[in-house]
Amino acid sequence: MGHAEHDIDFGEKDNISSNAIDQPIDEKREANEVFKLIEDGVDFRTVSWQRAAIIFLKIQFAMSILSVPGSMAVLGAVGGALSIVGWDALNTYTAVVLGDFRNRHPECHTLADMCARLWGRAGRELVGAQLLIGQVLITAGGIVSVSTAFNALSEHGACTVVFSFVAAALITLFSSVRTFSRLGWLTWFGFATFFIAVFIFVVAVTQQERPAAAPSTGPFELGWTAIAYPGFVAGITASANLFIFSSGSSMYLPVISEMRRPQDYRKAAILTGLLVGAMYLSFSLVIYRWCGVWIATPAFGSAGTLFKKISYGIALPGLVIGVGIYQHVAAKLVFVRVLRDTRHLQENTAIHWTVWLGTNLVLGALGFIIAEAVPILNYLLGLAGSLCFAPFSLIFPALLWMQDYRSYRSGSGTQKAIYGAHALIVLIGAFMVVGGTYGVAVSIKQAYASGMIGKAFDCADNSGSSS
Numbered sequence: 476m477g478h479a480e481h482d483i484d485f486g487e488k489d490n491i492s493s494n495a496i497d498q499p500i501d502e503k504r505e506a507n508e509v510f511k512l513i514e515d516g517v518d519f520r521t522v523s524w525q526r527a528a529i530i531f532l533k534i535q536f537a538m539s540i541l542s543v544p545g546s547m548a549v550l551g552a553v554g555g556a557l558s559i560v561g562w563d564a565l566n567t568y569t570a571v572v573l574g575d576f577r578n579r580h581p582e583c584h585t586l587a588d589m590c591a592r593l594w595g596r597a598g599r600e601l602v603g604a605q606l607l608i609g610q611v612l613i614t615a616g617g618i619v620s621v622s623t624a625f626n627a628l629s630e631h632g633a634c635t636v637v638f639s640f641v642a643a644a645l646i647t648l649f650s651s652v653r654t655f656s657r658l659g660w661l662t663w664f665g666f667a668t669f670f671i672a673v674f675i676f677v678v679a680v681t682q683q684e685r686p687a688a689a690p691s692t693g694p695f696e697l698g699w700t701a702i703a704y705p706g707f708v709a710g711i712t713a714s715a716n717l718f719i720f721s722s723g724s725s726m727y728l729p730v731i732s733e734m735r736r737p738q739d740y741r742k743a744a745i746l747t748g749l750l751v752g753a754m755y756l757s758f759s760l761v762i763y764r765w766c767g768v769w770i771a772t773p774a775f776g777s778a779g780t781l782f783k784k785i786s787y788g789i790a791l792p793g794l795v796i797g798v799g800i801y802q803h804v805a806a807k808l809v810f811v812r813v814l815r816d817t818r819h820l821q822e823n824t825a826i827h828w829t830v831w832l833g834t835n836l837v838l839g840a841l842g843f844i845i846a847e848a849v850p851i852l853n854y855l856l857g858l859a860g861s862l863c864f865a866p867f868s869l870i871f872p873a874l875l876w877m878q879d880y881r882s883y884r885s886g887s888g889t890q891k892a893i894y895g896a897h898a899l900i901v902l903i904g905a906f907m908v909v910g911g912t913y914g915v916a917v918s919i920k921q922a923y924a925s926g927m928i929g930k931a932f933d934c935a936d937n938s939g940s941s942s
Contacts, residue, residue, distance in 0.1 A: 546717045
């Protein structure tokens with residue numbers, strides 16, 4: 476593939492061969508790939524760019540849509556819309572940066588491998604642990620969402636802890652499918668069902684005389700506003716929730732290693748960014764217009780009992796599959812880290828299966844425990860966004876770009892400006908880490924103090940169906 480077509484070609488890069496990724500199949504490049512092109516054993520390199528795009532789409536268009544409308548109510552229509560467009564554009568750009576860096580350095584399987592080029596072995600280990608923490612938090616949020624769906628459908632037919640355990644088991648079962656190509660048709664199904672469920676929910680809220688969460692009789696104030704003025708804690712928590720909806724590009728990287736043509740990554744990443752931004756913006760604005768401040772979390776509760784059940788019933792496969800992809804990526808990180816450069820990585824040995832299945836079980840158990848400790852979706856997503864995904868999607872990609880293009884510091888005026896723009900991305904990410912983590916932590920403390928979050932491993936209904 477051509478250098479100008481697939482790299483951010485602002486000039487010459489330090490210590491990067493200009494023809495490092497110029498050939499469709501380059502022997503040196505293939506030698507550095509994590510998964511080899513083989514005839515015997517497990518062939519991981521089977522993902523087309525179209526299938527990669529639907530995997531990316533399912534990573535991004537998932538349970539965040541159930542918390543984004545609530546964040547829109549905090550920031551107002553204009554502030555929320557600008558945040559969605561801005562975060563989506565920035566996160567899509569950094570997704571391209573990560574993919575380009577990975578294709579210049581094909582030995583990098585995950586963001587942890589990339590950060591080893593910045594900070595050595597310590598960087599790999601620390602960022603690897605951070606990746607696992609972020610993905611386990613997302614898994615925990617998914618378990619909360621699925622248990623909420625079970626409660627809504629059954630009208631709290633069992634203890635919520637039981638539903639959470641079943642959710643963790645289903646997510647782990649899906650994440651245990653070994654290759655992304657085999658997840659392909661399931662991912663299509665999961666995206667389709669989830670999209671249909673959200674669409675039905677959005678249409679349903681426009682047909683209500685008043686939001687389901689509003690007072691059932693008498694006058695009430697919708698609370699819709701173009702521009703809101705929240706306090707710092709509420710505003711930064713809402714911003715962290717809006718940021719995370721398109722910040723999953725670190726999850727794209729293991730998929731690139733399983734693509735037939737990794738050089739086609741840009742097509743999938745940019746298409747995903749455009750579609751995800753359009754869906755979140757349109758759906759969230761409509762929900763906020765008709766529900767105002769009377770938005771439940773998760774948002775399906777805003778549609779009334781009947782449509783809440785319909786939406787959750789249709790969305791359930793998509794919820795399980797979407798969260799399963801996150802856990803699959805986390806498991807694949809550990810799997811490759813343990814078995815890389817051994818025959819067990821791509822051969823059906825006992826060690827191969829023990830590491831793969833054991834990793835999935837441990838991650839599922841951790842997600843279940845965290846879901847029971849902090850059983851509110853928007854706080855889990857906000858914590859994951861500020862503590863983990865702000866570095867993953869903002870700080871680390873910009874630093875990696877600055878390393879490969881470090882000659883820009885002493886280049887032309889335009890090059891210095893471009894270098895400075897990437898330094899600004901690092902500062903934005905640092906603000907989200909510090910401010911977002913503080914805001915979410917304070918919000919969680921206040922929620923416990925007010926009784927909004929009950930005790931750990933609580934059997935109480937989390938869907939409002941039995942109230």
